[in-house]
Structures are given as structure tokens and as C-alpha cells.
Amino acid sequence: MDTKYYVTTPIYYVNDKPHIGHAYTTILADVLANYHRLLGTPTYFLTGTDEHGQKVQQAAEKNGISAQEQCDQTVVRFQELWKRLEISNDDFIRTTEYRHKKIVQEVLQDLYDRDEIYRAEYEGWYCVGCERFFTEKDLVEGNCPECGRKVDAIVETNYFFRMSHYQQWLIEYIETHPEFIQPDFRANETLGFLKNNELQDLCISRPKSRLAWGIELPFDSDFVTYVWFDALLNYITAIGYKSDDDMFKKWWPVNHQLIGKDILTTHTVYWPTMLKAMGVELPKTVFAHGWWLTGRTKMSKSLGNVVNPMEMIDRYGVDAFRYFLIAEMTLGQDASFTEEAFVRRYNSDLANDLGNLLSRTSNMLGRYCDGKFPAIGNDAVADGPEKELWDAVQQAVTDMEASIGSMHLNGGIASVLAAVRKVNQYFEIKQPWTLAKEGRTEEVETTLAVAAEALRVSSALLYPVMPERMGELRTLFGLGMPDMEHLRVFGVIKAGSEVPKTDPLFPRVELPKEEKPPKPSEKENAVTEKQEKPEGVITYDDVMNVKLRTAKILEAEKVEGADKLLKLQVEVGEEKRQLIAGIAQHYSAEEVVGKTIVIVANLKPAKIRGVESQGMLLCASVGKELRLITVDGELPASGAAVK
Incomplete structure (x- = not known):
């Protein structure tokens, strides 16, 4: 087990309101952080915002305010959403903060002094939307290869990082460190890029005459640094690089840097070569997840098919939204988001299986045990259907632990839900309502206690995904925050604890009903020929x-x-x-x-x-x-x- 766990999200650009892509990566990081806390691992979770660049400057000019005011107004949208989504980040870094800007300038000066950064004239094609330069061969039909927009021909002096020096080193590093880029096929993508292209030096500045909103180069006040040596450094400036050695040694290298697959090259080529030049150890793992699609189409603001997280939360609740995103996507692959799929999984997993099981258990405890948790021995799960059920619950614990390490969280969740369904099947086998009619009180108490204990463990395993609702479930049984130590122990719920009846934990939801086409008239359906048939026969x-x-x-x-x-x-x-x-x-x-x-x-x-x-x-x-x-x-x- 890791002695510490440090997880990061990309820092999000403050040019618009957050969407499902931002929400997913942040929820994923939160769930991973929560699971490691459950395991008792010291954990640090970082997220934040990227606040420099041309698009921010243009938005500020359009709104008639300063660039800093533009950032201050927009960042609130992210902070409010993370609060609504119950995100438990330990830090939220903004690249406009002094603690970040100061270290960025120190890094730039050090690299410049060691000739890792040099000045040269650049001639190429520039995309304002992507804020990137491209060579002639990069263009697709004369347009930006990333967004398809028109590009501008630019000749200007800039500063460059000698990234080309590290091409062969990076190839060898990726081949000898298979855990560095995950999933495996993303590592193959990066290796293919490196082996089939001559790596160019990286332009890391913009002249103030064209872009004033950025961190000034310490060695040339006519320029600001560009995103690579600004935004990417957040992962280490936030944990004390060059400012708090003890903190930096405690948390670096990062265990998981979570990114979308669209910024793979940035994080698996630019970032590691920067760190190598700085003399800093590389991340343990950069993990690139897939995109959320609408049907088979990528979500895009221009197509108008982006899911608004706030709307989904308002309609279905925070925990249901978190659950769907983590349970539905196989990490590394693309996944499809439709409201129909959301409602189907919500009603099946949460309303019917988990929520219904809690209602049945609490109601029967109220009816057959006077609303109090019965006293039973630890040997209650020694054999029979009770042992079979407890074994299934323990298998869910094992599977969830394994899924955290393998980044297969949806598989772990599926195992927990299988255990929940096993409890419902256990009720059908034991039939406590029949046992109660026959006066077999001890068997009724054992049945309900075993079911409640299975619910207790299941709630702990799902707590990192749904902290609010699973917290309510645990409170019902007189329990506090979960911990790994008690997941393998039977008989944790205190005998005599009052178990009140509860409202549905996950009330069923329905999609708006579509209008049905008018039915055919009776005349259209009339039978033209009446056929004779024997009486009583259909x-x-x-x-x-x-x-x-x-x-x-x-x-x-x-x-x-x-x-x-x-x-x-x-x-x-x-x-x-x-x-x-x-x-x-x-x-x-x-x-x-x-x-x-x-x-x-x-x-x-x-x-x-x-x-x-x-x-x-x-x-x-x-x-x-x-x-x-x-x-x-x-x-x-x-x-x-x-x-």
C-alpha cells in the first residue's frame, strides 16, 4: 500500500462555465482521494484554475473590466460547483496567486541561466482559439489541426525551451516505466508520436505587445510566459516546490495526474521534459480518461450538446450524479451520457436495489424488533445462507480494493451492487415475515441483523462516491464515518440501537413522457369479415x-x-x-x-x-x-x- 497518495486534476481554464468534462475529472479525483482516506492513507487532493492567456484578456476587454476581475468573476463558478458536488480538495490553486507566480519566475530564471531556454525568431501559423503555433505541415487544409479554425501567419521573436534535447531520453523512460502513462494504449500513442516525429523546441513566451496578461519573464520584461511554464507548474508550486521543502518531499511525486485524453501530449511530452530539465522526479502515473459523448458524438459547446452539471444536480441530486459518472465510465474509454441511461441506472441500482433494501430492512426492524437493532453473536455468519451472503459482501470489499489500484472503479461498484442484490435474494430465502408468523423470533433477528451488517459494509464502500446519502444510511444505524478496519468485521452495529423508519433514500424518478401519436380510429381497425368460432374458444x-x-x-x-x-x-x-x-x-x-x-x-x-x-x-x-x-x-x- 502507498505510504501517501497525491492526486491532481488539470487546472481548468476560466473562459466559460464548467461542464460535465470538468465535473467528471474532479469527481473522479475526489472519489480516489476518498477511497485512499478510507484505506487510512495520508492523502492530498489538488485542483484549481488556469487564469492567464489571450482568451481571458479578450473576454475582459469585451466586458470592460480588468483581466484579474474577469478571473475573479469566473473562478467562482468552479468553486461553487465543486462545493455542490461535495468535492473534498485539500487545495485550490489559481495561477494568478503570488505563491504560484513567484515560483514560476524562479524556475524560468534557473532554466535560462543554464541555457535550457533561449531567444530566437519564430515564423509560423498561430491559432487564437487554441493559443498555439503550428508549422505548415501541421495544418489541415490550411486550418488549425485542433479546432479547425482559421490560423494567422506570424513572424516574431520569442523564447524557446530546448525540448528537442530530451526526445530519446523520454522514449526510453516511457518504455522502461510502463506505469508512467496509463492506460497502456495512451502510452503507445505518445511513443508513436515521439518515434514518428522530430521533436521541436517549445515556444514558451508571448510578447507583451500581443499578450499582456501573463507572468512576466524574469529575464525579459517585454515578454510573458505561455501556458506550459505557467499552468503545468501548478502541480508542484501548490505543494511547496522551492518554498516548503518538507511539504514537497512529503507529497511529490504525484501518484495520479488525471487528465482528459485531449491534453495527452501536453502532459506526457511537454511536462516530463520540463521536469527533466528542472531536475525534478516525474509523476508516478499520468492517467488519461476518455470523453463523455452524446450518443456517438463528442460533447461540444458549438454543437449545443454539453450536459450542465448544475441542471442534473437540481433534477436528480448530487450523489446520484456522482454515482452515474463513476459507475458508467470504464476508465480510459469514452462513455455515452443520455438522460435515459441516467434514469435507467438510477432507478435500477439506487432506487430499486439499494434504496429499496434499506426501506425493507428498517421497516422490518420496526415491525419485528420494536425498532431496535437485535443482539446477535459474531458466529451468525458461520454457515448457511448467512455465510454465503457475508462472503459475497467480503468479496465486494476485495474487489473494491483491487479496483482502486487498477483504476477500474466501475468494476468495484458493480461488485458492491451485486452484494446488495444478494441481500435482497437472502430475504427471499429466509422470508423473515414467515418466520415472524411462526414465532421464530431469534431467526428473524438474525436475518435482519445480517442484512443490516451487509448494508453497513456496502455503505462504507459506496461512501467515497456518495458521501451524503451513504452518510444518511450510516446515521440510521448509529454509525459514523467508515474506515477500512471495520469492513472485514461482523457485528459492528451496536445492539439496542434505535433504527427509525426512513423515507426512500433514492425516490424513483421518471423522464417526461413523450406525446404518443393518435390511435387509429375504430373504423380503420374494423374487422371486415366476421369469422365463426366455437363457443368458449379463443x-x-x-x-x-x-x-x-x-x-x-x-x-x-x-x-x-x-x-x-x-x-x-x-x-x-x-x-x-x-x-x-x-x-x-x-x-x-x-x-x-x-x-x-x-x-x-x-x-x-x-x-x-x-x-x-x-x-x-x-x-x-x-x-x-x-x-x-x-x-x-x-x-x-x-x-x-x-x-
Whole structure:
């Protein structure tokens, strides 16, 4: 295990409001930092903003304010969003701060004194949007190869870093340090670039006549430094480079520098050669994650398909947003963001599995254990279904630990959710509602205690992703902040602790319903020829007109004033429905929750005892005996057609 953990995000440019790309990288860093804190590893998490450059200067001029005022107004958007997203960064660095600018100038002077930086005339093509120079061969049909915009021909004197001297060294370093660039295929991209191109020296300045908003070169007051020797140095200026030796030695080298794949060259070519020239150890790992796409299209402000994190938070909550981003993307690969996919995962993982399990457990503790956590021995999980469940929970702990080291967080989360589903299956095996009817109180208490302990461990494993909601879950069981020490221990919840009933942790959500096209008229559907058929016999078409679907029972309660009726909330595919069923004398409310049943999905809604029922469930009966028709085995989703 690492003796310390230092994680960074890129510093974000303050030319516009933050979008999902900014939010994702920052949430990812936060989750990694939280997991390492859970493991008891000393942790430092840095993020911040890049506040110099031509676009900031142009925006300030347009708004009639100073460049510093422009930065001060825009940076607040990032700081407010990070607060809303529950980001636990230890520092937020701004490149306009004195602590940063001072060290940048010291580094520049040192490199200039050692002839690592020199002055020369430059002739090339400049993209204002990207703030980069390109050679003639770099251009694509005469335009910027990065953004496609028109470029300007420029001849001017500038200062250059001798990056070309380090080409062969960097190739050898990457080949002998496979952990330096991750995932592996990103390392291959960088190696391909280095082996197939002659590395040029890097222009690191802009004349003040063209760009005044930047850190002045200490050896030439007519120039400011450009982004490379400004923004990139934030990763070390923030932790004491040349200002606090003890702090710098404690945290450097950084364990994970998280970046988007679009800034791979900057961080795997420019940055390591800069550090080599400075005599500073390289990062342990630069990890490049993929892009969020809308369908198969990259999110882009120009296309108008960028997801606004604030809107998603307002609509669905902070923790659900954090959960989706971490659970949905395989690190290193691109991922697609649609609101439909978000709602589907939210309802499946959070509302149905995790939230429903907590409701069932707390409600049964209230009904069968007087709302208090029962006293049971540590040997409760020694064998049988209890051991099988606890083993699944412990496997989730193992998998999550491994996923942190391998940067496969979505896999770790999937293992935790598998353990949560195992608890729901455990309830179906043990049926505590039946045990309670039979007076087997000790078995009921054991069943509910084991389920609650499994929830406790699961909440700890998911706490780094969803600190607010998992904190609420843990408070319900009288627990505080999680720690790794107790994840392997059974029997942590204190006997006698009051467990109050709780509102749904993750209430189900629905997308706005689309308007359906008008139905064909009766005339259009009229049967032109009436066919004779024997009495009591139905045709194939009659059968096909009855739509049988699977449905998962999410909630159940008795209908007031009706001994025989249960009111059920069921999930049919993406839809939530209410059914009234005359099964209360055969099944308790707790007993039916979680079952996958078969319903007639296209039955006309009817009111029963004043309560609307949107369908009919199927049962089998012999005499006074009645049993629900259920599905044999697990299906990936409700709403499946019954054939």
C-alpha cells in the first residue's frame, strides 16, 4: 500500500462555465482521494484554475473590466460547483496567486541561466482559439489541426525551451516505466508520436505587445510566459516546490495526474521534459480518461450538446450524479451520457436495489424488533445462507480494493451492487415475515441483523462516491464515518440501537413522457369479415391481444379498510404502476416486495375501493390456497414479455 497518495486534476481554464468534462475529472479525483482516506492513507487532493492567456484578456476587454476581475468573476463558478458536488480538495490553486507566480519566475530564471531556454525568431501559423503555433505541415487544409479554425501567419521573436534535447531520453523512460502513462494504449500513442516525429523546441513566451496578461519573464520584461511554464507548474508550486521543502518531499511525486485524453501530449511530452530539465522526479502515473459523448458524438459547446452539471444536480441530486459518472465510465474509454441511461441506472441500482433494501430492512426492524437493532453473536455468519451472503459482501470489499489500484472503479461498484442484490435474494430465502408468523423470533433477528451488517459494509464502500446519502444510511444505524478496519468485521452495529423508519433514500424518478401519436380510429381497425368460432374458444389473435409482462414489486401496503387488498407499486420496464390485488390474506406486504411477478399490462385501469389499479397480477389457486405466479430466476430487467 502507498505510504501517501497525491492526486491532481488539470487546472481548468476560466473562459466559460464548467461542464460535465470538468465535473467528471474532479469527481473522479475526489472519489480516489476518498477511497485512499478510507484505506487510512495520508492523502492530498489538488485542483484549481488556469487564469492567464489571450482568451481571458479578450473576454475582459469585451466586458470592460480588468483581466484579474474577469478571473475573479469566473473562478467562482468552479468553486461553487465543486462545493455542490461535495468535492473534498485539500487545495485550490489559481495561477494568478503570488505563491504560484513567484515560483514560476524562479524556475524560468534557473532554466535560462543554464541555457535550457533561449531567444530566437519564430515564423509560423498561430491559432487564437487554441493559443498555439503550428508549422505548415501541421495544418489541415490550411486550418488549425485542433479546432479547425482559421490560423494567422506570424513572424516574431520569442523564447524557446530546448525540448528537442530530451526526445530519446523520454522514449526510453516511457518504455522502461510502463506505469508512467496509463492506460497502456495512451502510452503507445505518445511513443508513436515521439518515434514518428522530430521533436521541436517549445515556444514558451508571448510578447507583451500581443499578450499582456501573463507572468512576466524574469529575464525579459517585454515578454510573458505561455501556458506550459505557467499552468503545468501548478502541480508542484501548490505543494511547496522551492518554498516548503518538507511539504514537497512529503507529497511529490504525484501518484495520479488525471487528465482528459485531449491534453495527452501536453502532459506526457511537454511536462516530463520540463521536469527533466528542472531536475525534478516525474509523476508516478499520468492517467488519461476518455470523453463523455452524446450518443456517438463528442460533447461540444458549438454543437449545443454539453450536459450542465448544475441542471442534473437540481433534477436528480448530487450523489446520484456522482454515482452515474463513476459507475458508467470504464476508465480510459469514452462513455455515452443520455438522460435515459441516467434514469435507467438510477432507478435500477439506487432506487430499486439499494434504496429499496434499506426501506425493507428498517421497516422490518420496526415491525419485528420494536425498532431496535437485535443482539446477535459474531458466529451468525458461520454457515448457511448467512455465510454465503457475508462472503459475497467480503468479496465486494476485495474487489473494491483491487479496483482502486487498477483504476477500474466501475468494476468495484458493480461488485458492491451485486452484494446488495444478494441481500435482497437472502430475504427471499429466509422470508423473515414467515418466520415472524411462526414465532421464530431469534431467526428473524438474525436475518435482519445480517442484512443490516451487509448494508453497513456496502455503505462504507459506496461512501467515497456518495458521501451524503451513504452518510444518511450510516446515521440510521448509529454509525459514523467508515474506515477500512471495520469492513472485514461482523457485528459492528451496536445492539439496542434505535433504527427509525426512513423515507426512500433514492425516490424513483421518471423522464417526461413523450406525446404518443393518435390511435387509429375504430373504423380503420374494423374487422371486415366476421369469422365463426366455437363457443368458449379463443383465437391466436385473442391471445396476442393480452399483453403479459414481468413486473418487479417495489413497495406494498394494505388498502385502508380492506382486509383482502394490498396496494402494490410495481416496475414494468421503465414505467412505474400501481396495482390493487386481493392477496392480503395470503401474503404480507413485506413478503411480496422484491418478487418478480406476471401482470396483464394492457388491462383498462379500474378503481377498487376508490384506489386506481393499473393492471392485474396473475395467481394460481386451489381451494383456499393461493400463490402468486412468479418468474423462475433473475431477469436483467422488469417489463419482459411473457410468452
